[in-house]
Amino acid sequence: MRSRLTLKIHTLLERVFPEKRLFLRSDTETRFIRLKSETQLVAWTGSIIVVAWTIIATAILLMDSIGAGNFRAQAQRDQLTYEQRLNALSGERDARAAEALAAQERFNSALQQISIMQSELLATEEKRRELETGLEVVQATLRDTMRAREAARQELAALSAENDDPTATAMTDDAAGTVDLLANALAETAAERDMIAADAEFAIGHAQEMELELRLLQERNDQIFRQLEEAMLVSVEPLDQMFRAAGMNPESLIDQVRRGYSGTGGPLTPLQFSTRGGTNDPDAERANRILGSMDRINLYRIAAEKAPFALPVKSNFRFTSGFGQRWGRLHAGADFAGPIGTPIYATADGVVTNASWSSGYGRLIKIRHEFGIETRYAHLNAMDVKVGQRVSRGDRIGAMGNSGRSTGPHLHYEVRVGGEPVNPMIYIRAGQDVF
Structure with missing residues (x-):
């Protein structure tokens, strides 16, 4: 049974791979190598396996190379995108900082103007009280003078009835002149009092307008501060996460970098916005917190330049x-x-x-x-x-x-x-x- 199966397989192989002879001829003799069907089948199969392995290995290498190139290109695109985003945030942060400083200058100017107006209002109010006091004194003096004049007239009339004396007539004329002088002084004082009252009313109205403008300016400052705080948060968090992902303690890094860059002064010096003594100005505290975040970002950038986060x-x-x-x-x-x-x-x-x-x-x-x-x-x-x-x-x-x-x-x-x-x-x- 086995010999018959072997014979059939050999017959089939003979049809596909007929037996061949390879002749080797020399000067003295001729020899030949007999290539059986089975030998040709083994050689053909081995050749196919080698060619297939070469094709598969080449394809794997090409796919690996293409994949590595795509990964590198994607990483470069991501890096460029983040750098553009970081530059845009930095520009926006600088613009907001400039707006905050300009707004604070306007705020200080408004405070100074309000302080001046309040001082003028107080001075006007004090002057008005002095004039009212003087006017009351003048009115009291005028009343006394009127009573004295009336008594003098009555006495003069009585004297005239008894004796027609020229000296009494002269005294009456002098009293009438004094009364007219006091009446004119009283009218001038009343006019000046009305003018001072009008000035005080104008100062009060102007002060209210300044208070409204100051409130609107404060709301604008609060909006700018919020935008700056959000920008600082967006800028600081990725850097903080980067150091933590690398197993580095951000706080110790910041302290070490700060010791190496211990210069003082410059634009990051803490600001003082309050014009009066007493409690801390909340705007100054928020601005100083923002400046602290900016200083932290600068220290993070210095630390990042000194740690191997880049590709070689x-x-x-x-x-x-x-x-x-x-x-x-x-x-x-x-x-x-x-x-x-x-x-x-x-x-x-x-x-x-x-x-x-x-x-x-x-x-x-x-x-x-x-x-x-x-x-x-x-x-x-x-x-x-x-x-x-x-x-x-x-x-x-x-x-x-x-x-x-x-x-x-x-x-x-x-x-x-x-x-x-x-x-x-x-x-x-x-x-x-x-x-």
């Missing part, structure tokens, strides 16, 4: 290996594969402490940063910095290569904190939403 490779690359155990050993960094000569950039401000050949690392650059952080860039093809050189984030420091113990051109990138290696992707992912 800006061109298209393929992420080939991450941080962690590999083949029973700790892989202390992340690998970014790309063509030889791809530019490598510093991920934070710092000082170059090593730029030389280092055993399995090949050409190695070490940069010391603030907060006890060090970054390493290994397997380089070229090094563009020297020991002791100070670099900033984004400065080109070398080119990707294949030096040292490496299986292909790539960058081995490490981040060490206090001498201990940490996953560099923690910093890179934390900074993707900000930078």
